[in-house]
Amino acid sequence: MRRQSIIDYGAPLSETTGEVPVPQGSEVLVRVSHCGVCHSDIHLQDGYFDLGGGKQLDVRSGRELPFTLGHEIAGVVEAAGPQAEGLTAGEHCIVYPWIGCGNCALCADGDEHLCNQPRALGVTVDGGYASHVLVPHPRYILNAQGIAPEIAGSYMCSGLTAYSALRKVEAHGRKGPVMIVGLGGVGLMGLQFAKAISQREILAADIDAAKRETAGALGASGLFDPAAEDARKAVLKATGGGVAAAVDFAGTQSSLHFAQSIVGKGG
Ligand SMILES: [Zn+2]
Numbered sequence: 001m002r003r004q005s006i007i008d009y010g011a012p013l014s015e016t017t018g019e020v021p022v023p024q025g026s027e028v029l030v031r032v033s034h035c036g037v038c039h040s041d042i043h044l045q046d047g048y049f050d051l052g053g054g055k056q057l058d059v060r061s062g063r064e065l066p067f068t069l070g071h072e073i074a075g076v077v078e079a080a081g082p083q084a085e086g087l088t089a090g091e092h093c094i095v096y097p098w099i100g101c102g103n104c105a106l107c108a109d110g111d112e113h114l115c116n117q118p119r120a121l122g123v124t125v126d127g128g129y130a131s132h133v134l135v136p137h138p139r140y141i142l143n144a145q146g147i148a149p150e151i152a153g154s155y156m157c158s159g160l161t162a163y164s165a166l167r168k169v170e171a172h173g174r175k176g177p178v179m180i181v182g183l184g185g186v187g188l189m190g191l192q193f194a195k196a197i198s199q200r201e202i203l204a205a206d207i208d209a210a211k212r213e214t215a216g217a218l219g220a221s222g223l224f225d226p227a228a229e230d231a232r233k234a235v236l237k238a239t240g241g242g243v244a245a246a247v248d249f250a251g252t253q254s255s256l257h258f259a260q261s262i263v264g265k266g267g
């Protein structure tokens with residue numbers, strides 16, 4: 001099998017090769033057709049997250065080099081171990097990468113993504129920048145028939161991030177409009193989930209006019225530029241006192257400040 005691997009932190013990925021693994025027990029071998037490049041992959045390749053203000057978070061521990069990134073994996077089921085049931089060879093799939101140790105209380109509770117001894121594909125265990133990836137159990141394989149494989153894998157990262165955030169404000173969203181702040185890849189996915197989940201108006205804000213235009217085309221009913229001097233007033237006026245909830249997908253100090261400043265009472 002072929003992989004694009006980290007050989008040295010901060011250096012370009014390099015091709016590494018090895019035997020195609022034979023799945024044992026409950027393992028499933030997926031032939032990767034597509035794998036998304038997440039922004040966090042760039043930080044993992046660097047070996048640190050830039051926290052701003054000259055601060056860095058070292059993320060080099062917990063994996064041996066060479067290491068293969070890639071947690072937004074789409075492909076087909078190629079082979080399965082004798083205890084891996086319920087899958088069909090050739091099935092189009094995406095892979096849930098946030099796999100835990102399977103032994104702790106968090107994992108037992110179904111919160112594997114919070115596990116402190118993770119086996120997360122592409123983060124602590126070799127991932128999808130490869131011709132094949134080995135998955136420990138069929139429960140991490142989701143059928144993706146009918147979903148364009150070039151975007152399907154990203155539902156496992158930016159998709160889950162956006163979906164989880166939107167579900168947290170679902171109750172508020174029944175009372176009034178929801179504002180999506182930050183219209184990058186995750187924010188635009190959040191906007192589309194919000195449109196699907198909520199019956200109410202979805203508003204959108206970004207400092208980039210082109211992104212606001214895209215959000216308008218995706219159904220945002222009000223578009224705002226947080227950098228505009230009267231942005232807050234404009235939102236309060238348009239919503240009669242503020243939005244029921246705001247979700248900040250940009251995560252900068254100014255975006256968070258804007259998001260908080262436009263939420264109405266009880267939001
Ligand atoms: Zn990601």
Ligand SMILES: [Zn+2]
Nearest residue numbers: 101104107115
């Ligand atoms: Zn665990």
